[in-house]
Amino acid sequence: MTGLLRPAFSEGQILGANDLNAHVTYDRLGAVLHERTEHLWGIAAGLELAATPRTTADGQRYVDVRLLPGRAVDRLGRVIVLTDVQDVEPSLFIDQIASPTATDRYPVYLQAIERPRTGDTRPGSCATGQPVQIEESFQLSFGGPGSEISILEQQPAPVEDGFGVPGIFDKVVVGWVTWNPKANLFASVETSSDGRGIRYAGVVASEVVAQGGTLALRTRPSGPRYALTLTEGPNGGGELRFGKQDGDNPVVPAFRIDEKGNVAFQGTLSPAPIANTLAESGVASDGVRLPLPAGVSEDQVDQGKVRIHAVLTPVPPVPRDIFFDGASEAEAAIPMVVRCLLDGDRRVRCRIRWTRVADSDDQIDLPGTCTYVLVASGK
């Protein structure tokens, strides 16, 4: 077991090819290990399949497919760079896919390959067949429907594999195409198939730190997109915000939470939170303080942590005989509720006004009784 070997040169040393190659190898290994350990493999930029609609002479619609420039990293950490637009030839598809259907989606793969290039003959030197450059090239290929599953699920090669041994599965999916069997041409390009999408490059990080007080996650590099931003505000404030963003315009928040934990949102909570409520019910006569439901303390009410909701309903008195002012005998009277409420001390105030049947001007107010429902809800 050994660590990475970094070439070291000394004054007067005669450098051989191995010495120089060792230096290149050292840098390459560092780069692929960085890609495999600090990033998630996939398309880093571009590499989109572009379709140009066409129609054959006999009226068959099809598309010309091109692969746009971009950069990707495969599971071995190899970088695939496409600097020019690449035509995707139907003939290649026909060679690789037997009996294509019109309904299936066929994955399009991009695979890194190395192409050795030999050097030119120069004056004073012998002609040589040895390569002097390695082109880090690529090749396009197609797969059967569903073959992309095993490709997309690949894990990056472990560190101990070094450069690793490239295999036939070390590919990057750049999209899908559909086929027009009648025209023997491509029918369309797609970016997903059966819920599976293109795998894009990611970041492996246990901590992400912003330099300027704003940290953002955006669903696209530009244009209409969604963003999740974490922003410091003035005077020690802060805000987490999620919403739509058009270009560099401010994020229109659908959800916000400030530094105090206050939450604001546009939609609805689903499922709705279950309110923490406790209730007490019964009967109470005038003057009685209603007890709080079990589990609720006066302190919680005083501190505003619990809200009290009360419903009082007078116990309906029935007409009966009442002694009115100046009367020696009780006389028939009709009751009417004049007050039934809970005062600030949570005390029942229930009063019944009795009106003499024989003289409606003769009235007397007496204490009453009510039923009650007391509900305590947490804030």
Add this chain to the structure above:
Amino acid sequence: MSSALYAISYTPTSSVIALCRLEKQTLVDQAAWDQLRAALVGQRLPISISTSAPTVELALPAGELGCDLVNDLSPLDLEPVLAEPFRYRVVVDPAGPTVAGDGKPKLLGKADVHSVSSITLTPASDGARAKVTVTLRDKANVAGARLVFEGRAPISSEPRPPTEPLSDEVVFRLPAGVAIVEGTSYAVMFLMEDTATEARLVRPSQGPEGVRALVTPASPVTPAPSSPSVTLAPPSSSVTPALSSPSVTPGPRVGP
């Protein structure tokens, strides 16, 4: 858990002052009962007695109130209790000696052995403090009777001579600091064992001490100088209901 009926009573007389049905409590000691009483009453229990605005309230201190679990009542039995709780008293448990507020289940009984005939307020005169005289329809042992005068704590009656324990008249001397203003109504509440609680508004009599004063309602009355007093309802009349206005014989109303 099921609900239960609790009675709040004035412990010296066992008179029911208020009722409350709530979730049945599991109370293991006197401290727990006191805590329940404090929750239901607070520092004091206000009693509204007015017949017209403004409302006048008497208050009973929590320390003289008891809270008792009342044995279950059928809906039919409960209805009259809820309608007129002041006509009831807590009854000691036949199984053993109990007092109001001792935490033992109680029965409710009607407080109708005795009844009040009249209540008069006599201002201070000739060095004697103002007094309230409660006249009963029959003689009774009035030793435990109490009177609540508005703004004051309950007071006991003047002691009776040992040789005459029974009386149909109960006299309460008001504290020296109580100033009675003629023409003003005062709220009083009379509590006595086996007697419906009576709360009334009374005006002081204008005659010398010993002259029966008029029991007046809250509404103003027309002075009638020629008739300084009015005879109250005769003893044979019906029992005055709790917390109702006093009953008086028809005739001219007088004031101070």
